[in-house]
Amino acid sequence: MRNFTFRNATRIIFGKGMENTVGEEILPYSSKVLLVYGGGSIKLSGLYDRVVESLRKSGIDFMELPGVKPNPRLELAIEGVRICKEHEIGFILSVGGGSAGDTAKAISAGACYDGELWDLFEGKAKVKDVLPVGIILTLPATGTESSTSTVLTKEEGLLKVGLGSELLRPAFAILNPELTFTLPPYQTAAGACDIMGHLIERYFTNEPDVDFTDRLIEASLKTIIHHAPIVLREPTNYASRAEIMWAGTLAHNGLLSTGRVGDWASHAIEHELSALYDIAHGAGLSIIYPAWMTHVYRHNVNRFMQFAVKVWDVDMSFDSPEAIALEGIARMKEFFRKLGLPVSFEDADLPEGDIEEMADKCTKSGTMEIGNLVKLDKADVIAIYNLAR
Ligand code: NZQ
């Protein structure tokens, strides 16, 4: 196990009705708030009204930035930065899924930076300060509610880029599983796959002697595998929604990265899909993981065999470690399919003509390798996209 430091500063406020306390939670930080949300699901569900009532009760003055799209765009975040600077906003509240959360986090960094917001994403400048952010989460998936990252897409060139900093962890996250009852099945499934993705990326490491975090990751994966089909059948099953929501936060809050180095190639390969075709990130991942695993499993057959046995209950009666590993990959693919997710370009009606371009973007014109379990060059990335067709 590697040396590590770990601290997650996000306060988690979990359970029924907790969104009604949001005004009190914000007051210690500021009484001038920017409220960031998406395309209207929070108005349909009545959540917007409850949030506004709580803010008003606490005497909080707020402005609004609606209209965050899935795969959120840079342009709206720039508008949010402008509002924050002009109106001396002291706190940003996101109500919605990961896209609203990521927009709020990007604004929080941009509001404390004098240059162009995209400089931070391009690495031309570092995040040195942020406005505090609170998140009321309605979609368990991205883990942005306590993660160090935000991901935005620049329309020009369709560049989807992540920005990471410890400063980007939200001050608090309100997690009420009831707020996820209204999720469409496709978003529920894509969210489950994204959570599994954050676990899989961490699981496939070259680091020896990480048994404790291996077991935690396996348990987290099994939790999603058990409860995701239940909530697809019973969308208002509080117990299962709660298990998924809490597992989704822990999957990406840093705890399960302790002492190990994760892979993350599949996330980079997927981000090109959602940048170009605007599909849900989790649905892009269900296409990429089976292909990535098929391409790299020989590098560490024992770890893929462990994944098959511990996560997918493959028994040891198969002929060889390789056969066990492949059976694990096959069961994962079948599970994604049963959730109603695509497992190939064809399933999602994606064209095949852009593979070269996506591999180029992903590897900075072939000058950069991605991933850690196995370093992948542009030819590997092309091979993975081809396996996923
Ligand atoms: O916009 P509204 O009307 O709110 O509708 C949304 C949106 O259409 C809807 N929705 C959300 N909660 C709902 C609901 N509909 C009904 N009831 C509810 N309770 O769902 C749709 C998708 O929402 P979105 O926020 O886009 O999805 P998600 O949470 O999956 O976020 C995806 C984005 O996060 C990035 C992804 O790349 C993608 O851009 N990620 C961010 C990460 C991070 N910051 O740490 C890590 C991830 O790996 C990921 O890359």
Ligand code: ZN
């Ligand atoms: Zn993800």
